[in-house]
Amino acid sequence: MTVRALTKRVTSSLKIAAVAAVIASSATSAFADAGFQRWVSEFRGVATQSGITRATFDRAFANVTAPDREVLELAQNQPEFNAPVWQYFDNQVNDESIGNGRRMAQQHRRTLDAVERNFGVDRNIVLAIWSIESRYGQALTNERIMRNVIRSLSTLAYADKKRQRFARQQLIAALKILQNGDVRADQLTGSWAGAMGHTQFIPTSYQAWAVDLDGNGKRDIWTSVPDALGSAANLLKDNGWRNGHAWGYEVVLPKGRKFPAGKATLAQWQAIGVVRADGQNYPRPNDQAELKVLEGREGPAFLVLHNFNVLKRYNSSDRYALAVGLLANQISGQPPLRRDWNRPFTRLSFTETQELQKRLSAHGYYNGEIDGRIGGASREAIKALQARIGMAQDGHPSMELLSRLRKQ
Template identity: 65%
Template structure:
């Protein structure tokens, strides 16, 4: 994900700042003097960690002030807990499924090789690619992607909560630059340091990056084979079980009963009434699984297996791992959910959601991308339209809102 921090702990020595060293050259009038001093001081720390002076200077040439957008995003991290339907509707929908199938055809020769070498499902890799960078489309957005050295230096200098993380990642990023895997002009990331098609932070890149296309560089920014193989390598090294699923949707739980937590064999779950939603038997009844009820008993319910836990090594979130698994199954053609999310409105299709955004834009409520994804901008626009129309101001992108917009 574009703005996450690592959930897997990768050890590096704690970096201590060296004594102050004032730059000899005068600062430009627009420069942040404190930031420039920090860059100057950190140079010796980087060199103590194996970074050459020329690499460091190349990384920071022309960088004279913190990135204000990085600071804004770092300050504005609301504790927004998306409803289950809201999280999944933006990630598992018509466009992401169809694009995933097209990418499966386009990259089939490479996916064949990656699957043979690492034993990881191509559909899981495609789902990760979709969720992390919209199949690489995010990398083309200059409003999202920015200079990695500047972003991390900004966090290290101005964000006390993230300073240690940012210093650690900056050293790792400079090592990536020094190896020649990428040049400084293409060493870009999200505001928090996630890089490339599959959004690896620098320390994770160091641990898992793969030169799949054989050009001598581990380039997850412009080489799709390298990026997908790197994701596959992470999953394999964290215990991915080839040929096995991530989990199963189950039928509704019998009412009036409590079910145990923890992991049990699938055969044991079945014996106490937890069965597959499609009525089929579990193909590997001896596998252990854990019950997940992300949307309460009114929504879909899952038994998740070892590979679900492995996906969480990529991002330690049940919702993330479920989104990857569900999208992967859809791309593969296994079908979608038997039981839909418990949403309080009638869901729009992808094309209808785009129409909703266009109509809100035409009325002056919305100025964001027409992408079929409902984010905070779309919700605010819906609420504003609902207020003008005398509707309940819940911000839900339902069919009733679209009907009202069409009548306008």
Template identity: 65%
Template sequence: MIRTRPVSIARIGKTLAKIAATAALLSALTTANAFADAKFQRWIADFRSVALKSGVSSATFNRAFAGVTAPDPEVLQKARYQPEFTAPVWDYIDNRVNEHSIATGQAMARQWNGWLARIEQSFGVQRSILLAIWSMETNYGEILKRDDVMRDAIRSLATLAYADRARAKYARTQLIAAMKILQTGDIDRSHLTGSWAGALGHTQFIPTSYQAYAVDMDGNGRRDIWTSVPDALATAANLLKRNGWQPGRTWGYEVVLPAGRKFPSGSLTLAEWERLGVVRANGKPFPYPTEKATLKVPDGRQGPAFLMTKNFFVLKRYNNADKYALGVGLLADRIAGYPGLVRDWNRPFTPISMQERQELQQHLQVLGYYDGNIDGKIGSASRKAIEAFQKRNGLAPDGHPSKEVLSILRRR
């Protein structure tokens, strides 16, 4: 016989009160959500006239917004928490130029050799640059397979246009462009997906850039950067070509600076830089002495230095950030078979390989510090996990994926 303890009337009353309070809260939240959805639906209805005046047909508008009933809360979350990138340059590069991205790029070069040759011939952009962009944008298309990253482009842009004041103008423009892409028949509604900010396809083009540069490379009548790798890579090549890419030229040179000397911030010819004592780090001469270049020292004078040529600044038309263009250039060189930097980054720790980074994440996961992807990429979650482990073990909590931290983890 099972005996139970008597339950007081007071306890029952408290329990019922908690249940009632929870129900009231849920009801209030439901009402609030319904109100927000209704406002969003009114915004969509009002936006119809704007879209139609901009050349979107009524049928296309209906097709675009079918099933879009509420804003995407995850888009708003990502939009509100997008701090400017403040990590050191070596951290940015380590996560993007590594043995995995290099080997995968070389494998993709072999797999897509025929198409890459045609694209090079048509647009004059080296295959290694296009492969590096593909890697930087979507990890050679792997990100397109992730439901936690890729979203309904119409809903994302409508959410930003409706609820994000800072991005509303951008989002309205891109939303109209996205509907026009749908209207052309280049992609069907179910595959019109992108990032939280509406960047589309393998090479992550915002809709207006897609309209300006998209190419039907495979000749099937559609400019499909979502499922056609030739179309996506040719579209990237077209953007670079039309923004002044110089065929057969590099993006820049690693150089050695003479100690104790100041240099101009502007552009000089490579011959002029050489007369100032700036020479290539590999000891070779500059192949085009009359070409102009600008000095960049992203890690300070203690790290590697570069003379950036015009193609570097053309890469910034893809993404207007020095670190991005440098990452593309460095990865492209490694994919093409060139050696890495002569002078390494000025890291405050002993670095580890990509495989060792994955091992580090696995150890942290087993110990309960980390619950993210085991991918070797050290983002905020990995750094917080490393810091927590370091604090628990009496180490300086710098969050660096160092050889020292891995050695201690291996002993646990």
């Protein structure tokens, strides 16, 4: 056989194999979609038993014909709370989130007056939640983030065994929201896990705490800022928020002392030398407080109070509750931490972080959003550039790296 004939046969074989692979892939996809459709048909019975009408179910699932593969990928890759402490707080408490919070405080002053009057929750706490949950609503316009809630929850209920029970419960709640008429099917959008609106309520939280603060007859957390902020405040109020009480204090730890596990009164903490970082006295010395040191004794330290634990009813993470409290403090005009997080590099401002992303993009390393927030894509881009220019591949958004880029 000639080389040309052999090449022709090999090429033909490769084409046949490629076509077979495509057919197999299509068949697998079709089978998966068929399996999903069977699941939807079976779930109809569950929905009916839960009081969902046939018309509501059909309207909700009209365009839901296959699982959302991106939802499953996102469900398997949630690094947010596994990231270094400083990275989480740098992304949440920065000059942009603080400045925007102060602008929103002015723009929505009357709404925030009503929130404080009706629910007794500090406006700055509500603003901080709004920032962390949706960047003051900016995330709701991002089609890469927002998706069909019915499809997201159906995907998790169908294919994610870890979240199956949660997703089924939330899916029924979402169908009830739609049936109640608060939102149209095409407006029922949210995160990959079904968190919805400006303040990212999961459907069961919506059912429990959403309010109609603007008085138009609908609880609309998607387009009504008053409804969204009022709903967040209502959640905190209903879970025991204490009006006029602090969430906690940054403190200074005495050297060489051991500290009690669990709670003690602020007076007892002060007696062993744990004092406020700003030098002021504790206003309610008999309040129970717990010590939080997310980076150990070498990082910032906090005594947290009852309202801190109420914030954890919104999100059970210590990082989340602390970020809300610290951001609220700075929106209100309080100074930043006296003792900052331990970063192994010089921190960038928000604007400088955006500049770093732009430069990474210009060099072909990054194709994500220029949002001033360092996530997985930004870190991988930084590592790739660091490898090329001979720096340690740590993925840190440092002034040292930006300075090198500015010189190129």
